[in-house]
Amino acid sequence: AQKITQTQPGMFVQEKEAVTLDCTYDTSDPSYGLFWYKQPSSGEMIFLIYQGSYDQQNATEGRYSLNFQKARKSANLVISASQLGDSAMYFCAIQGGSNYKLTFGKGTLLTVNP
Amino acid sequence: GAVVSQHPSWVICKSGTSVKIECRSLDFQATTMFWYRQFPKQSLMLMATSNEGSKATYEQGVEKDKFLINHASLTLSTLTVTSAHPEDSSFYICSARVASGSTLTQYFGPGTRLTVL
Numbered sequence: 497a498q499k500i501t502q503t504q505p506g507m508f509v510q511e512k513e514a515v516t517l518d519c520t521y522d523t524s525d526p527s528y529g530l531f532w533y534k535q536p537s538s539g540e541m542i543f544l545i546y547q548g549s550y551d552q553q554n555a556t557e558g559r560y561s562l563n564f565q566k567a568r569k570s571a572n573l574v575i576s577a578s579q580l581g582d583s584a585m586y587f588c589a590i591q592g593g594s595n596y597k598l599t600f601g602k603g604t605l606l607t608v609n610p
Numbered sequence: 611g612a613v614v615s616q617h618p619s620w621v622i623c624k625s626g627t628s629v630k631i632e633c634r635s636l637d638f639q640a641t642t643m644f645w646y647r648q649f650p651k652q653s654l655m656l657m658a659t660s661n662e663g664s665k666a667t668y669e670q671g672v673e674k675d676k677f678l679i680n681h682a683s684l685t686l687s688t689l690t691v692t693s694a695h696p697e698d699s700s701f702y703i704c705s706a707r708v709a710s711g712s713t714l715t716q717y718f719g720p721g722t723r724l725t726v727l
Contacts, residue, residue, distance in 0.1 A: 529713065539701060541654070541718035548713065587653065595667075596707070596714050597644070600653045 498523045498590045500601035507606050509578045516563070517573040517604045519588035528592035530571040532562065535585040535603070544586075547571055578608045612638050612708045616719035623694055624727055631689045631722045633704035639684035640706035644716065645677070648701040660687040694726040 499522040509515035521530065532544040547555045547562045555562040563572040575582055585605050589598045613636040623629050633643055641662045646654040658679050659667040666679035676698075678690040691698055703721040707714050 531715070533718070539703070539721040539723070541703060541705070541721075543715060543717060546713055546715060591714065591716075595659065597656060597659065598705075598716055599656075602653050 498525070498528070498592055498599045500588050500590050500599055502588055502601035502604050504604045505602075507604055509575075509606065509608055511580060511608055511610050512577055514574060514576045515578055515606065517575070517586050517588075517606065519571045519573065519601060521569050521571060521588075521590045523590060523592050525592035528590055530562070530564070531589045531591065531598065532560070532571075532573045533587045533589065533600075534582075535587060537584070541587070545573070575606075580608050580610060582606060583608045612636075612706065612715075612717040614704065614706050614717050614719040616704055616722050618722060619720060620723040620725075622725045622727065625695050626693055628690055628692045629694055629724060631691075631702055631704075631724075633687045633689070633706070633719050635685045635706045638706070638708060640687075640708070641684060642707045643681060643687040644705045644707070645679060645687075645689050646703045646705070648703060648721075650701075654703065657689075691724065694724070696726045699724055699726045 501520045528549045530547045534542040545557045545560045547564045554564050559576045561574045585603045587603045588601045591598050615634045617632045643660040645657045648654050657672045660679050660681040662681045681687040705716040705718045
């Protein structure tokens with residue numbers, strides 16, 4: 497079984513500052529993938545970034561970077577230079593097992609203040 | 611990224627009626643699609659895995675006869691909520707899986723908000 501834990505129900509950040517959203521995971525699979533999705537109030541799930549368990553380097557996509565610490569089983573999302581449009585729910589997810597299903601955490605609601 | 615559409619975006623129906631939700635991959639073929647359900651302020655819960663040309667695989671606790679899934683083509687999967695009741699009111703969201711190298715990424719549709727009166 498796989499599990500994702502997001503301990504921050506809500507986070508606040510000032511516009512233009514960086515913010516880190518926490519994610520820890522648990523899995524017995526030797527190979528797995530970690531994803532972050534953004535869900536604005538409209539409801540759509542937007543894929544942000546992916547980190548494979550065997551990737552040596554931390555993933556980056558524009559202003560998003562994933563701080564992957566395998567020994568600690570953490571995959572924190574770092575958003576640099578926050579924008580008002582970043583206000584949304586953020587979900588961490590793990591993919592693994594023979595069927596490659598995604599298991600989501602409970603999410604973190606990020607609010608960017610002007 | 612890959613584009614997934616869903617139709618309708620919202621639907622209101624009377625208790626006892628059936629509702630069909632379509633999920634389409636617009637610019638790629640998807641042999642595997644997923645259906646999720648999301649209650650307000652909660653996370654996504656996987657309902658079933660939809661495989662093209664074969665029966666769907668349902669998660670534990672999901673009623674197969676109530677939530678009918680058909681994946682008739684490589685670009686279309688449908689979810690039919692049969693004999694809907696108010697407790698079926700929820701946000702239903704589909705995804706399609708895309709392979710890119712060794713990565714399998716799920717791209718999501720915009721979701722369908724179902725309200726059963």
